[in-house]
Amino acid sequence: MSIKVLIPTPLRPYAGKQSTIEVSGQTVGEALSDLVAKHPDLRKHLFSEDGKLRSFVNVYLNDEDIRYLTKDATPVKETDTITIVPSVAGGR
Amino acid sequence: MAELIDSSQAKLSSEEILRYSRHLIMPEVTLEGQKKLKAARVLCVGTGGLGSPLALYLTAAGVGTLGLVDFDVVDYTNLQRQVLHYTSDVGRLKLDSAIDKLTSINPFVEIKRFDIYLNSQNALEIFSDFDIIADGTDNFATRYLVNDACVLSGKPNVYASIFRFEGQASIFATEAGPCYRCLYPEPPPPGLVPSCAEGGVLGVLPGLLGVIQATEVIKLILGVGEPLIGRLVLVDALAMRFRELRVRKNPECPVCGANPTVKELIDYNQFCGIRGEEAEATASAKIPEIQPEELKRRLDDREDIFVLDVREPHEYQIVNIKGHLIPLGDLPTRVHELDSSREIVVHCKSGARSAKAVDFLRKSGFRRATNLTGGILAWADRIDTTLPKY
Numbered sequence: 001m002s003i004k005v006l007i008p009t010p011l012r013p014y015a016g017k018q019s020t021i022e023v024s025g026q027t028v029g030e031a032l033s034d035l036v037a038k039h040p041d042l043r044k045h046l047f048s049e050d051g052k053l054r055s056f057v058n059v060y061l062n063d064e065d066i067r068y069l070t071k072d073a074t075p076v077k078e079t080d081t082i083t084i085v086p087s088v089a090g091g092r
Numbered sequence: 093m094a095e096l097i098d099s100s101q102a103k104l105s106s107e108e109i110l111r112y113s114r115h116l117i118m119p120e121v122t123l124e125g126q127k128k129l130k131a132a133r134v135l136c137v138g139t140g141g142l143g144s145p146l147a148l149y150l151t152a153a154g155v156g157t158l159g160l161v162d163f164d165v166v167d168y169t170n171l172q173r174q175v176l177h178y179t180s181d182v183g184r185l186k187l188d189s190a191i192d193k194l195t196s197i198n199p200f201v202e203i204k205r206f207d208i209y210l211n212s213q214n215a216l217e218i219f220s221d222f223d224i225i226a227d228g229t230d231n232f233a234t235r236y237l238v239n240d241a242c243v244l245s246g247k248p249n250v251y252a253s254i255f256r257f258e259g260q261a262s263i264f265a266t267e268a269g270p271c272y273r274c275l276y277p278e279p280p281p282p283g284l285v286p287s288c289a290e291g292g293v294l295g296v297l298p299g300l301l302g303v304i305q306a307t308e309v310i311k312l313i314l315g316v317g318e319p320l321i322g323r324l325v326l327v328d329a330l331a332m333r334f335r336e337l338r339v340r341k342n343p344e345c346p347v348c349g350a351n352p353t354v355k356e357l358i359d360y361n362q363f364c365g366i367r368g369e370e371a372e373a374t375a376s377a378k379i380p381e382i383q384p385e386e387l388k389r390r391l392d393d394r395e396d397i398f399v400l401d402v403r404e405p406h407e408y409q410i411v412n413i414k415g416h417l418i419p420l421g422d423l424p425t426r427v428h429e430l431d432s433s434r435e436i437v438v439h440c441k442s443g444a445r446s447a448k449a450v451d452f453l454r455k456s457g458f459r460r461a462t463n464l465t466g467g468i469l470a471w472a473d474r475i476d477t478t479l480p481k482y
Contacts, residue, residue, distance in 0.1 A: 008258060009255055009256045009257065009258045010255055010256075010291070013421055014421075019331070041421075054280070055276070055277045055278040056276050056278055056279055056280040058275065058276070060337050063335075063336060063337050063338050064337075064338055065337070065338065065339070065340065068340050083326075083335070083337065085260075085324070085326065085337065086280070087232070087253075087275075087276040087279065087280060088253050088254065088255040088258075088260065089229070089230060089231050089232045089235055089253055090141075090230055090253055090254045090255050090291075090293060091138055091140060091141055091142045091143075091227070091228045091229050091230040091252070091253055091254060091298070092138060092140030092141045092142075092143075092164075092170070092174070092228075092229075092230040092298075
């Protein structure tokens, strides 16, 4: 099953400069594991050393934050889109 | 939502009625709404990329009191996007430059200036004289400070931030809605997320996002429409796509949750990892460096030195000192292009990326790799002043 992951600009250098990556998995956690398996440089930007999602990176399944679904275990289906939303601070 | 602005004392002169006539004839604004705008007090934190369009449109719209916080001076690299400031303003205080333009657009607006760096000691006092805070700052420490000060003082935080050609906007810290910490409980460690100065920003992008902020400020004042509360708008100018994500109020939020642990302003530099920066500085202190003057002398003496440039190809195009180009990200896969028996001097724009490259090279057996102090900017300052800087 193929799920679309949208990669934000700051992380594109670690994802082969792509803005969208197709991954597979039954849950958000599996989809993200597949993503970092395909693009290992992304790992340290998404996960801390103990394997937890970093607190300044939010992951959305469609328009909902996975923290308010069932986190990593949230099931995904073919038409879903996962969006990675890191914090950015620029303003000047 | 309760009325944010009390307009009972506001009066408009005939000159103002004429000026705002396109507002007055709209059923969503009317004379009543224009009086609310006149009674409103909005604080813009920053008069740069986001602050420029924000302040310009809020002034034109007739917001009665506009506070501006900035301590910075206009420089040439600001002019590509900070439309409040003109070429002739380079070297002036941004506040002087901003106030000239804003009073000339609308003399009926009262401008309050704060030539200061917003911090935990002054933020609450400054915020107390305003109804709405618009965050146009450029670093995580100030963004968490603005958020917490908004939550503690009960003022909405109209937020936007930008990177390259992408931006985010939302309204935080209203009574019912989430705050910035509900969205991002903690900042990234220093150095992991590049700033606009390091990563670049498309000049029109702060225009797009700053205008979204101005729109939301005006809607909050008028009490019309659907405010951007509990929603995060993502703007991708390259694809020209606007997406919307839900932001929920986190019941366990340390500032706005049911049992807050942050009840007063904290040290935001520490919160954002000044310790981390120190650690990074110590790490880079161990990386051997060479001063531009010494490199110049040794190259002039025709010593065998291989100059490696680890910037991106588009930066190389702007200016280079004829180094061999391998962008930092490609170094692990292209390291075979280098000869470990030769002395290698690595440079980037200002020295940070090349320090990482030297660290990597030394660990990979290139024991004669050193970092050019200050990068190509230092070279342009101290060796060849004909080179352009960026």
